[in-house]
Amino acid sequence: MPTKIGIRQLVEFVLRKGDLIEVKNSQNTAQQGAKIHRQLQGTRSEAYQSEVYLKKTVTMNGADYVIAGRADGIQTTDDGILIEEIKTSDQAFEDLTDNTRDLYWGQVKVYGYLCLQDHPELDQITLQLTYDQVDVEKITITKHVLTRAELDTFFKDLITEYEYWLTLRADLRVRRNQSITDLPFPFPAYRAGQRDLAVAVYKTIRLKKRLFVEAPTGTGKTISTLFPAIKALGEDEIERLFYLTAKQSTRHVAEEGIALMSRDGLRLKSITLTAKDQIRFPEEQAVPPEENPFMIGYYDRLKPALKDLLTNEDQLTRPVIEQYARKHTVDPFEFSLDASLFCDVVICDYNYLFDPLVYLQRFFSESDDDNFFLIDEVHNLVSRARDMYSATINDQPIAPLLKLAKPDKSQASDDLQQALKKVRRSFNRLRRVLTDDGKTELLAPEPPESLLRTLRNFNEFMGDWLAKQAPSPLLDAARAYFFDCLTFVKIGDLYDGSYQTRIVSDGHHVTVKELCLDPSDFLNRSLELGAGAVLFSATLSPMSYYQTVLGGTANSLAYQLPSPFPPKHQAILVTQYVQTTYHERPHNEAAIVASLNALVSAKTGNYLVFLPSYGYLTQIKAAFETAYPAIATTVQAAAMDAQARQDFLDQFQANTNQTLVGFCVLGGIFSEGIDLRGDRLIGVAIVSVGLPGINPETNLIRDYYDHENGQGFAYAYQLPGMNNVLQAAGRLIRSSHDTGIVLLLDQRFASRRYTDLFPPHWQYYQTIQSVPQLTATIQNFWHQLAEAPDENETHKTT
The missing domain is CATH 3.40.50.300 (P-loop containing nucleotide triphosphate hydrolases)
Incomplete structure (x- = not known):
């Protein structure tokens, strides 16, 4: 089975250059972005096809690779073919960096090249980039007409640049599969129930299903799920395995399982992703990106760093990532994400798949049957998921922020005070609603639209304001509140019948909570981004409860093992x-x-x-x-x-x-x-x-x-x-x-x-x-x- 390479992954890896600049967070969620895509696609003509899958097999170094992706839209008329790529964000189109625009156009050009392969009668194609600045509902459309020769040259240059990495991936894959073929189970014998569990996991991967497993303590759940999944990797049933956990301790157990198999000859690339605030070097803290030596010129040093890392290491644990990040002066968190593209097993926290605010876009922007999920201690996901899809905001930080801003007589300080006072007035209106009804609490199934509108405006203002400020206590406090507001707005866009809004006043402050009572639909959508999943724990009784609350009622299998001990x-x-x-x-x-x-x-x-x-x-x-x-x-x-x-x-x-x-x-x-x-x-x-x-x-x-x-x-x-x-x-x-x-x-x-x-x-x-x-x-x-x-x-x- 040829290795599949996503068009976005290919373009971003080859064309990124210069500094790692973390632009202001977008208020745009994946769900909102998808909704805007559908809305725009729905306004197009009957000749327009949405979400068109395009692919091409490329032979490099004796191996085949499928370059594939999904174009947002293709319109075919008598005048020719137009390919549209839709992007959504809060940043103004004119404020995008040149590199960001190059990446956007790079994707459209690859789609154009692939489309022309299916239409030999055409010598040119129209490419359209549609950019929706969500916060002000401003749409910018730009078009370019490119010839077949121009796109052939672009694609050839792109692939030539990527050839080393394609060859590296192929060589790593061959080495991996050869090492797996005769890989023994890493213990002299199976415990009671271990073989049955391993067989169930393997069959689940082959059938691309979802399996809930209760495996009591002592079953050896980690090795009993990892071993058959790695066997499936070696048979090209899947291309990448995600081992998701709730705790650092269970991530270490997965690392130990891979290390154990490595001593028996396993050769694959595994990586453990660590949260950004934990892995970034101390000297990076509170340093703006434009002054951070680990971010300045990051992309210019990234490829030599990756080559060094992947040539010399197999298990990319946190200490290994930090070692090579320091050696090449690259930010360790971003370095780990870029290295993960070349890994067979990714060990990480639940939030990298399920959290709507921090999920891994490079893997989970669209469904990919090459991915498979092993989800450990899944009983923890019930409460974690509710937290991921809920948000809280209150007016308590506003008064201290106004106090910090007062001594500064600058225009920027005055503007911040005015923006904060608008937010405070919105909270005061909620307080009056409660007071007029003689209540301290109010419940509603609808999102708090009035407050959300105010916070969207505040977030738009803050995105520009923060970018112009020098480091100060005011900046730190304002940024913290901005992030809280940003999260609240993003969650507000997800409302469905599983949500309740709770507004509470303690007489001094008002707190507004967006509560997701049932995240099962969101979890189900995340799990559908891969070929299947095994969700396991020592305690999953009654199984029907966990299948219901974790999004697997209608489309999953259940398996319960007895305890291996008398x-x-x-x-x-x-x-x-x-x-x-x-x-x-x-x-x-x-x-x-x-x-x-x-x-x-x-x-x-x-x-x-x-x-x-x-x-x-x-x-x-x-x-x-x-x-x-x-x-x-x-x-x-x-x-x-x-x-x-x-x-x-x-x-x-x-x-x-x-x-x-x-x-x-x-x-x-x-x-x-x-x-x-x-x-x-x-x-x-x-x-x-x-x-x-x-x-x-x-x-x-x-x-x-x-x-x-x-x-x-x-x-x-x-x-x-x-x-x-x-x-x-x-x-x-x-x-x-x-x-x-x-x-x-x-x-x-x-x-x-x-x-x-x-x-x-x-x-x-x-x-x-x-x-x-x-x-x-x-x-x-x-x-x-x-x-x-x-x-x-x-x-x-x-």
């Missing part, structure tokens, strides 16, 4: 004598504390206790320490950096001779993604069923799904809470030698509503009626394990 290694104990509803908590404190003591006193070791809030955690921890002062405790702090988190985990040592009880927040940083193997952890207690706190916004989600499917409480409260419970419980059994106890301290866990959600490996759960029964049951569990040393060591190993 159920008897883990005791699941449900206390029916404990109630943790808010009003019952004071009356149940003593029972909870006594139950925790029963758990931790039966066997010396390390334990984690999860509670639904910091307030409740503080209360139970204090009561436990008062009742049992001899037992060592530790606690999750409200704010912990990476070192503090590691220090917390380092306290849980193997082969300890002293019991340690760690108190953590359910759904927090230690309830998933940590790996305390062996006897570093022998018991987990979970207090409450983990329901999110009742609040107006979660109630809106409840009401929305009540209307959609009659399951509002489950979708808004119960299922997200139960996922937190399952994730926290999953910290316990991490390998085939691990054993321990999960103690569920809430009588609601014994109800049918919750037992129906228990995973298969919880089938032997026991209900407990009293603290004495709990004590006896726990002691019996450890005694039985000690009596069966052949099956399970008393002291577990890693």
Whole structure:
């Protein structure tokens, strides 16, 4: 199968030159841009065809490459053929850089060349660039008539310049495929369920489907998805694999999986993308692009830097990217994006595919069946997606900004003050609406159009104002508020039936929230940008819920693996004598504390206790320490950096001779993604069923799904809470030698509503009626394990 090269990718790579200048952010979203395209295309004549796919196979160095792209429009008349390219942005056409215009025209010229290949009777073609300056609805149309000879020369020069890179990609691809052919599974044997999962992933890629997978802890999800996907790469079923995660720790696990296969001979290019604010060098911070040495002349140094990187490195992790970026004085973030075009595996955060504001345009401006997505820990995508498609703005920053601007008597300062006051008046109008109705809150299914109009005007002003300012505290504060306004406007353009606007006044300030209650349609559109996807997690029960909220109800498959570990290694104990509803908590404190003591006193070791809030955690921890002062405790702090988190985990040592009880927040940083193997952890207690706190916004989600499917409480409260419970419980059994106890301290866990959600490996759960029964049951569990040393060591190993 020939390698496909997108026309935009080809043109931008070859024709870019000079500085890396980050122009002001456009208010234009991909969805809005597509809408404008459709509107303009709809006004054309009957002879006009929209979204015409053009391609040509080019043979270079003995290999075939398909140069392909989709022209916005082609109009065929008796007078000849016209090709139209539509561009949308906020920047005035006359303010575009020469290089930007060259890139735009470069795309149109390639379309013109390809079109003439299909029309040998024509000697020339008309090329039209239609530029829509969205913020002022100004359309600029420019046309050029080019001959076949002119376009032949342009295309030949373009391909000649790209020949080295085409050859490099071909050589890398041949080397990759050869290394994959005989690549063994990187472990001596498959764990239980691993082979089945690998086969399911491989078939999903072959069939170009979407698969939801629940693979319990210990299945080896990362290698079981990466290995078959890389096998499919080697067979040219796909050209590029995206491994998307929610956390840095899971990105490292994917890196380790590729490194493991590399030791067995795998030779492919993988890259890990790091957020811009994390990877940019310290000396780049707060430096304007025109003074940043890593951006000045960036494109003039880019190709030598890429050649050096790709010739010498296979795994392009953050340290590798930074090393070569410094060597060649190029911005590391942009360098990583440019290097990703030559990579087979791209490891990155969810937002690079799903976020409407920061998605990777170079890959996801249009659908491409050469891409395939592996999406790890996908249960995290539910809340992340709602955040991505929601936005909040308030008037609180306006007064400090006006205060900062006042001492400066310049015209620029006066203009800024006037613009800010217009925004403040718009907020004041909203406040009066609330006051006149005697309310502090207002809900509406429509976007806040009046405020959006004001903010669009403010953003247009700010785009010009910021470009003329010298560094100052005022500039930093104004830029921050501008970005908030920009985001709010962009999200406002996405409104559909899944949105609610919430306007809240606290008497001093007004806050306006654009809330996406159901992002499933947006997620579905993003997933359709590739050939298919595997979405997996240790906890995806009930599967129908995740398929619904993640956009896969009608077009996806589901697969659930059993736990690879014996159920008897883990005791699941449900206390029916404990109630943790808010009003019952004071009356149940003593029972909870006594139950925790029963758990931790039966066997010396390390334990984690999860509670639904910091307030409740503080209360139970204090009561436990008062009742049992001899037992060592530790606690999750409200704010912990990476070192503090590691220090917390380092306290849980193997082969300890002293019991340690760690108190953590359910759904927090230690309830998933940590790996305390062996006897570093022998018991987990979970207090409450983990329901999110009742609040107006979660109630809106409840009401929305009540209307959609009659399951509002489950979708808004119960299922997200139960996922937190399952994730926290999953910290316990991490390998085939691990054993321990999960103690569920809430009588609601014994109800049918919750037992129906228990995973298969919880089938032997026991209900407990009293603290004495709990004590006896726990002691019996450890005694039985000690009596069966052949099956399970008393002291577990890693």
